[in-house]
Amino acid sequence: xxxxxxxxxxxxxxxxxxxxxxxxxxxxxxxxxxxxxxxxxxxxxxxxxxxxxxxxxxxxxxxxxxxxxxxxxxxxxxxxxxxxxxxxxxxxxxxxxxxxxxxxxxxxxxxxxxxxxxxxxxxxxxxxxxxxxxxxxxxxxxxxxxxxxxxxxxxxxxxxxxxxxxxxxxxxxxxxxxxxxxxxxxxxxxxxxxxxxxxxxxxxxxxxxxxxxxxxxxxxxxxxxxxxxxxxxxxxxxxxxxxxxxxxxxxxxxxxxxxxxxxxxxxxxxxxxxxxxxxxxxxxxxxxxx
Amino acid sequence: xxxxxxxxxxxxxxxxxxxxxxxxxxxxxxxxxxxxxxxxxxxxxxxxxxxxxxxxxxxxxxxxxxxxxxxxxxxxxxxxxxxxxxxxxxxxxxxxxxxxxxxxxxxxxxxxxxxxxxxxxxxxxxxxxxxxxxxxxxxxxxxxxxxxxxxxxxxxxxxxxxxxxxxxxxxxxxxxxxxxxxxxxxxxxxxxxxxxxxxxxxxxxxxxxxxxxxxxxxxxxxxxxxxxxxxxxxxxxxxxxxxxxxxxxxxxxxxxxxxxxxxxxxxxxxxxxxxxxxxxxxxxxxxxxxxxxxxxx
Numbered sequence: 001x002x003x004x005x006x007x008x009x010x011x012x013x014x015x016x017x018x019x020x021x022x023x024x025x026x027x028x029x030x031x032x033x034x035x036x037x038x039x040x041x042x043x044x045x046x047x048x049x050x051x052x053x054x055x056x057x058x059x060x061x062x063x064x065x066x067x068x069x070x071x072x073x074x075x076x077x078x079x080x081x082x083x084x085x086x087x088x089x090x091x092x093x094x095x096x097x098x099x100x101x102x103x104x105x106x107x108x109x110x111x112x113x114x115x116x117x118x119x120x121x122x123x124x125x126x127x128x129x130x131x132x133x134x135x136x137x138x139x140x141x142x143x144x145x146x147x148x149x150x151x152x153x154x155x156x157x158x159x160x161x162x163x164x165x166x167x168x169x170x171x172x173x174x175x176x177x178x179x180x181x182x183x184x185x186x187x188x189x190x191x192x193x194x195x196x197x198x199x200x201x202x203x204x205x206x207x208x209x210x211x212x213x214x215x216x217x218x219x220x221x222x223x224x225x226x227x228x229x230x231x232x233x234x235x236x237x238x239x240x241x242x243x244x245x246x247x248x249x250x251x252x253x254x255x256x257x258x259x260x261x262x263x264x265x266x267x268x269x270x271x272x273x274x275x276x277x278x279x280x281x282x283x284x285x286x287x288x289x290x
Numbered sequence: 291x292x293x294x295x296x297x298x299x300x301x302x303x304x305x306x307x308x309x310x311x312x313x314x315x316x317x318x319x320x321x322x323x324x325x326x327x328x329x330x331x332x333x334x335x336x337x338x339x340x341x342x343x344x345x346x347x348x349x350x351x352x353x354x355x356x357x358x359x360x361x362x363x364x365x366x367x368x369x370x371x372x373x374x375x376x377x378x379x380x381x382x383x384x385x386x387x388x389x390x391x392x393x394x395x396x397x398x399x400x401x402x403x404x405x406x407x408x409x410x411x412x413x414x415x416x417x418x419x420x421x422x423x424x425x426x427x428x429x430x431x432x433x434x435x436x437x438x439x440x441x442x443x444x445x446x447x448x449x450x451x452x453x454x455x456x457x458x459x460x461x462x463x464x465x466x467x468x469x470x471x472x473x474x475x476x477x478x479x480x481x482x483x484x485x486x487x488x489x490x491x492x493x494x495x496x497x498x499x500x501x502x503x504x505x506x507x508x509x510x511x512x513x514x515x516x517x518x519x520x521x522x523x524x525x526x527x528x529x530x531x532x533x534x535x536x537x538x539x540x541x542x543x544x545x546x547x548x549x550x551x552x553x554x555x556x557x558x559x560x561x562x563x564x565x566x567x568x569x570x571x572x573x574x575x576x577x578x579x580x581x582x583x584x585x586x587x
Binding site for chain 2: 012015016019020022023024026027030033040041042043044045046101102103105106108109110113114115116118121123125126127128129130131132133134135136137138139140142143158159161162165166167169194215219220222223224225226228240241244245253256257259260263264267268271272275276278279280282283286287
């Protein structure tokens with residue numbers, strides 16, 4: 001290979017290495033801390049762990065939320081982490097299902113049935129992103145209170161979809177809109193009902209876009225800390241982010257870091273499995289939508 | 291016959307509205323009513339510290355414009371948004387262009403680029419925050435503490451926290467935009483890029499004459515979503531630190547007014563002032579992405 005080509009390759013590989021370090025270092029750092037004993041946390045090397053242990057993770061599951069005594073004047077409590085984990089699974093599953101269900105219904109209406117002004121409907125729905133979230137939870141509390149949902153997990157299942165819905169409806173309806181009419185029409189002429197044509201033909205065809213919408217929803221709702229901590233007050237009703245936010249980090253830094261990993265790792269694995277599908281779905285929606 | 295077609299179409303339209311209803315109901319309850327409340331409140335002196343609510347017209351808006359705190363927050367907001375958006379776009383575009391061509395280990399690099407966004411920000415913001423401002427003597431807290439005080443001394447108290455949140459926002463946002471742009475590049479026929487390679491004099495020219503214009507709608511989408519979601523990171527830290535963000539942006543300043551000061555009127559007026567700017571960005575996005583007359587992009 002010519003010296004120039006060789007230099008180029010080296011430059012490219014350095015670049016790739018830099019990108020990987022930039023992207024993964026924070027994730028690696030948090031993972032390493034969670035594997036440390038208290039002693040290594042204080043005296044060890046911050047970047048590596050010499051005696052990895054899972055005791056921080058175990059302790060999260062052992063504790064049930066009872067007080068552990070006092071450290072100075074501070075009540076040192078334990079945390080009902082297992083309950084938080086269950087709550088998180090319930091909320092996230094419920095939200096993703098509700099978001100995809102409503103988004104597909106709306107997108108089918110806008111992309112296939114096309115009521116008058118369907119493009120404007122789509123824009124109005126997407127435009128809800130301009131509403132500033134800042135102090136929205138104050139009036140939102142009125143709604144929550146009127147529905148009798150104070151300190152209830154259902155609040156999140158109702159509020160979270162609105163953060164992902166506008167994008168999902170836009171993406172899915174753009175995709176539906178540009179699927180050729182004929183593929184559905186043939187089935188309708190054969191005597192199939194609209195519902196059959198939808199479930200048998202349209203839905204299987206749009207699998208990549210559905211995956212993209214699902215991953216977008218998961219990524220969006222998993223980033224919320226504010227809504228969860230505002231609306232879930234008692235610790236048995238909290239999700240992991242809300243619960244971790246109430247931890248006394250000065251005392252339980254290692255537990256908090258372990259908790260972060262316990263929430264992040266499953267979500268990262270799920271997302272990684274669908275990562276290629278996510279890009280494929282976005283591309284499909286853009287091809288049809290642009 | 292035509293009346294039967296008419297009936298069918300009417301039933302289709304009816305079904306369409308029925309299917310739209312759940313989405314519209316959710317948005318109306320969770321966003322519509324609160325928005326209405328905010329607009330109404332911005333014209334009143336509503337406060338938990340007061341019994342009687344009075345209509346005060348534009349006074350809240352006027353009060354904000356005359357307040358130097360508002361201008362500080364507005365300046366920080368604009369600078370923060372500009373810097374993070376440019377950084378996210380530059381990094382994201384770099385990632386997308388790097389990943390657009392095949393090379394050994396591309397799948398792994400792609401996953402690495404994808405993960406900062408997929409990693410749940412609700413918990414990573416906790417980890418990030420406590421890493422950069424360590425609470426107790428961990429092995430890295432001396433190093434981080436030194437850095438923190440150096441930055442705070444140079445730029446003012448609170449600068450380090452603000453800077454770290456900004457970095458976090460860029461780290462996560464560049465991942466999202468990178469993947470979005472990669473999907474955009476995949477949607478462009480490869481022949482276009484091949485043709486551009488033949489026709490253009492330099493890679494630099496090709497970048498500005500072909501890549502950027504072709505990706506413009508996706509860049510616009512990325513900018514818009516990054517602007518509207520960028521606040522969430524700051525809000526997260528605000529919640530986490532009980533409002534100890536010394537550098538106010540419009541969003542956190544509104545929080546502070548509402549929650550610490552109980553001044554719902556000015557807080558509502560303040561957060562609504564962002565809407566015209568976001569709307570302008572949205573209209574631009576619609577023009578680029580979803581042209582009303584559907585001319586081929």
